[in-house]
Amino acid sequence: MEPNRTALPFREFSHRISLIFMLTLAAALLLLGRAETYVFDRARQVVTDMAAPLLEIASRPVAATRRVIERTDEYAYVFDENERLRAENARLLAWKEEALKLQAKVARYEALLNVQVDPSINYASGRVVSDSGGPFVDTVLVNVGNEQGAKSGQAVIDTDGLVGRIVSTGPQASRVLLLTDLNSRIPVVIEPAHYKAVLAGDNTDWPKLEYLAAQSAVSAGDRVVTSGDGGLIPAGLPVGLVIQTSAGDLRVQTFSDRGRLDFVRVLQYEFPSKVKRQDPPEVLEGPPAGSEAEETGDAAVPGGAQAAAVE
Amino acid sequence: MAKLEPYSPTPASRAGRIVMTIMPFAIGLVCVLFSFVPIGRIFGSPLTPAFPLMAVYYWAIVRPEMFPPLAVFTVGLLFDLLSGGEIGLWAFVYVVTYAVVVTQRMLVVNAPFSAFWIGFAFAAGFAGALAWVVVSIIHGVFVPPVSVMKHMAVTVAVFPIFAMLFGRIEARVLQGG
Numbered sequence: 396m397e398p399n400r401t402a403l404p405f406r407e408f409s410h411r412i413s414l415i416f417m418l419t420l421a422a423a424l425l426l427l428g429r430a431e432t433y434v435f436d437r438a439r440q441v442v443t444d445m446a447a448p449l450l451e452i453a454s455r456p457v458a459a460t461r462r463v464i465e466r467t468d469e470y471a472y473v474f475d476e477n478e479r480l481r482a483e484n485a486r487l488l489a490w491k492e493e494a495l496k497l498q499a500k501v502a503r504y505e506a507l508l509n510v511q512v513d514p515s516i517n518y519a520s521g522r523v524v525s526d527s528g529g530p531f532v533d534t535v536l537v538n539v540g541n542e543q544g545a546k547s548g549q550a551v552i553d554t555d556g557l558v559g560r561i562v563s564t565g566p567q568a569s570r571v572l573l574l575t576d577l578n579s580r581i582p583v584v585i586e587p588a589h590y591k592a593v594l595a596g597d598n599t600d601w602p603k604l605e606y607l608a609a610q611s612a613v614s615a616g617d618r619v620v621t622s623g624d625g626g627l628i629p630a631g632l633p634v635g636l637v638i639q640t641s642a643g644d645l646r647v648q649t650f651s652d653r654g655r656l657d658f659v660r661v662l663q664y665e666f667p668s669k670v671k672r673q674d675p676p677e678v679l680e681g682p683p684a685g686s687e688a689e690e691t692g693d694a695a696v697p698g699g700a701q702a703a704a705v706e
Numbered sequence: 707m708a709k710l711e712p713y714s715p716t717p718a719s720r721a722g723r724i725v726m727t728i729m730p731f732a733i734g735l736v737c738v739l740f741s742f743v744p745i746g747r748i749f750g751s752p753l754t755p756a757f758p759l760m761a762v763y764y765w766a767i768v769r770p771e772m773f774p775p776l777a778v779f780t781v782g783l784l785f786d787l788l789s790g791g792e793i794g795l796w797a798f799v800y801v802v803t804y805a806v807v808v809t810q811r812m813l814v815v816n817a818p819f820s821a822f823w824i825g826f827a828f829a830a831g832f833a834g835a836l837a838w839v840v841v842s843i844i845h846g847v848f849v850p851p852v853s854v855m856k857h858m859a860v861t862v863a864v865f866p867i868f869a870m871l872f873g874r875i876e877a878r879v880l881q882g883g
Contacts, residue, residue, distance in 0.1 A: 406771065410770070410771070410774065410775070413774060413776060414774045414775040414801070414804075414805055414808070416775070417775040417776060417778065417779040417801050418775075418801050418805065419800065420777060420779065421782065421794055421797040421798035421801045421802075422794075422798055424793055424794030424795075424797060425792065425793070425794035425795060425797075425840065425844075426794075427793075427794070428786075428792055428793030428794045429792075435793045435875055438787055439787050439793075441792075442787040442788060443787070444785065446739060449739060450739070450743060452743055453743040453851055454743055455740070456746055457744055457745055457747060457748060458747070460748050461748045464748065471767065483809075484725075487757055495782075515711060523744065524744075525742040525743070525744060526742055526743065526744040526745070526746060526747070526752065526754050526811075527752065527754075527789070529741075529756075529785070529789045529791055529795075529796065529852040530837075530854040530856070530857035531791055531792075531837065531841045531853070531854065532788040532789050532790055532791035532832075533794070534789070534791075536742075538716060561792070563790075564806075570790050572790075577845060578850065582726070587796070597847075597849075597850065598849055598850050599850050599852065599853070613709075615742050629877075641728070652749045653752050654746060654747060654788070655747060656744075656747070656753045657747070659879065703747075
């Protein structure tokens, strides 16, 4: 043990030096990472794509265990559940009649008004393979990558409603920014009166409604759906219900349950943005610039100069 | 032909030594991966404990020479790359926490398990507070601290199970080797 004893002070010294070095490196990285450089994004994608298959394997037993627990739960309440479903079915049948009638009516109106119907949206289904990791980010990985057609910005939904949108993709996996994340902003409308707002995550379970007009009469229980503004996310996807906190501000309880995400769909929506530029019809164009300058005379020299500049 | 050296290590013991050197770091990496497995979904809750923090604390107390700062940094950086959050956040938090724990190591190194656990509660509280401050400064807003408090509370609550597990592995691999 003689050599070890002489090596000990040196070891401790090198340990300390390396600790200081790593501290500096980590602090530098924290500052540099803010620049969002290409290198970090690339490294992130590589690591994510490498880890995704491992995580997928690891998440299988988790999903299986959950299913067993749910199954057991269901067995315990099978009679009650059956009874409830029967009642619900009866209620829904009445609604179905109503919906069919309305559908026919809407189709007739649309035909009358020559409405452009939204094109049907393709989707790729996948599984959520990872959890967010860490208390400050609300993102999950899904096993749908750009090989399956996923692109940054696409909306992700599950059976309940909007889950979030894709923020980065690799060949095999994509990262989904959930509605509750600090960086999430989704344009929404609040339904019966069609008030527009932005759904902003703030790291709590209930995202806020921002940019809501001051005089809008939104109350708890109103449905929130996507507005389609910005062209990233199709309009009309269910998001959640408005709730009022004890502090009095309006927040949204999302339909999708963040704790139970499993199978999701990535919507490959393309905004019909390729519209030809159209010049305004001649009747709408103002009088020629020269005549305007003549009419206003000397008093409006800047206007005249501007018109000349435009010419 | 060189003469036989009676004390040269056998290949098996050399392999054992490599395993011993790498094992704590490997456990750290497994902890990082494990914290992304959606275990919380079984209970219908998105809470996941900070597994890497447990590994960092455990090895910083028990065998700091086997878990050098470089390993702590790598574990934190890998976590950052996988989590999609700020690059360097957890690398920074884990290295600072490691530095603090290593300097206070003598307080708990031969103490009973309860002291070890209380020490971890302090370390987790420190790490959570530091991370919260850094994130709040970066985003320029007051980030609600509830989620990080819950996260650290769960971490402290499940720590004994993992400490026991690490202890078992250590006893098997390190002392056996």
